[in-house]
Amino acid sequence: MAITTLLLTVSAGLGTWALHRTTLASDELTERITPALLASERLRSALLDQEAGVHGYVLSGRPEFLTGFEQGITQEQAAVDSLRRSIAGSPLLADLDEIERRAESWRTGYARPVADAVRTQGPGAVGPGQVEDGKASFDRIRAGISDQAANLSRARAAAAVDLDVACLWRNMVFAAILAMFVLTLLFVALLLRYAVLRPLDRLGAASRRVADGDFDHTIDIRGPSDITMLAADVDAIRRRISAELAISRDAQQRLQAQTDLLSEQTDELRRSNAELEQFAYVASHDLQEPVRKVTVFCQLLQNRYAAQLDERAIEYISFAVDGAKRMQSLIAELLALSRVGRGQSERVPVPLDQPLDRALANLETLTEESGAVVVRPELPEVLGDPTLLTMLWQNLIGNAVKFRSTDRAPEVRISVARAGDLWELSVGDNGIGVEPRFAEKIFVIFQRLHNRQDYEGTGIGLALCKKIVEYHGGQIHLDTERGEGTRFVFTLPASDAGLTEHRPDLATVPDVRSPGAPVTG
Secondary structure, three states, rough: OOHHHHHHHHHHHHHHHHHHHHHHHHHHHHHHHHOOOOOHHHHHHHHHHHHHHHHHHHHHOHHHHHHHHHHHHHHHHHHHHHHHHHHHOOHHHHHHHHHHHHHHHHHEEEHHHHHHHHHHHHHHHHOOOHHHHHHHHHHHHHHHHHHHHHHHHHHHHHHHHHHHHHHHHHHHHHHHHHHHHHHHHHHHHHHHHHHHHHHHHHHHHHHHHHHHOOOOOOOOOOOHHHHHHHHHHHHHOOOHHHHHHHHHHHHHHHHHHHHHHHHHHHHHHHHHHHHHHHHHHHHHHHHHHHHHHHHHHHHHHHHHHHHHHHHHHHHHHHHHHHHHHHHHHHHHHHHHHOOOOOOOOEEEEEEEEHHHHHHHHHHHHHHHHOOOOOEEOOOOOOOOOOHHHHHHHHHHHHHHOOOOOOOOOOEEEEEEEEEOOOOEEEEEEEEEEEHHHOOHHHHOOOOOOOOOOOOOOOHHHHHHHHHHHHHHHOOOEEEEOOOOEEEEEEEEEEOOOOOHHHHHHOEEEEEEEOOOOOOOO
16 A cells, blocks of 8 residues: 555656646747737738838828828837737847837838928928838848747747647656556455455354354454454454343243233232222122112101201201211212223214213203303214213313302313314313312322312212223323313314314314303303
């Protein structure tokens, strides 16, 4: 590589020298000699115009000939300036100086004096002898111009020869550079083939053998130091992979054992949950009858023997009746909670307006007494169980009306928006609200935030709502960013899941108030 770099450096130097020499020879010919020849011809023409102007003025006395004489002097000066620029620093300037000296001698010794004589005395004022002297003086100018042209022609021929020689050297140098470049490529190709590619091929074959699973095959490749180091690194990777593979196999065996154990525990947990659900269902169902009897007989005792009992006994009986009724309500709600998902009923497309209408009908007495207003949009169609969805609406709206503010009538606002394959719905109110720190607690069964004396209930309603929503494949949460009142947000699967683009009219549905009673409004 060092020899190749040296050869390339020498080639670059020779190529630069050849190009520089060719450029100088070309510039000498095209930028100096050729423009000088053209300027010399313009100088010859300008001097001849001066002679013709003076001769015509001597013979005729017409002023226009003098105008041609003056124009010739101007053209002569322009040609001389161009010629001096072209051959600056050249011996050829001596010819130009001699021509200028002879031209000025002709103008001062002949042209201007005869022009003055004709201007004052007329066309016959110049004799033949004086004309012959002027002609002899201008012939010396012609001889100087001829000598200059001959010298410029010889200089042009010499510059052309120099250019040909420079081009020949340039071609030879670049041919040598090309040959050197081809030889260098061949040398580098052979060097790569025997010093790099063959060791790399052996390294690749060994690596593929390891990749095929032979992790015990040692990679030992000899060659240039870089390839040897690469082979050592690849072999280190092989050893690391082999060690990690042994660890992985051991971990896989332990993981399989843990998976089997977890599977057994999962099956046991599934059986236990099923038994617990069965127990809750049976317990709730079987407890209804004795609780109903306690309630009925306490009420009979209160009605028939009220006159024979004192106030304390009547109060005790009232406590018993009230406790029995709460027990009956609690059992009913536990039974409803245990029934969610037990029947594995098939989910069908359900227009949400229908279960909402049924829920509002069930809550009609409560909403009329409280003066509640329900603001509802046009609701979409979802996949679900109509009965469970009715319970969901009834619990959410019932809570909104129950936990109302004392200084204003309750207003329940329902909204809906599309969220992918789900519909996102919300039930908001202007009631007393829930503190954000209780956002998770309120969905736990039997968890109450208020005394029973202030707000009646069993603490099961929101737990039932959560179980219904999750049974349908959705989620429910409390909107903790709401400033006033309470807002529950939940999702339900759309009946046209995956076809949202075909229902743009329901992507976002605005709230509307349909005419009618405030309850259904």
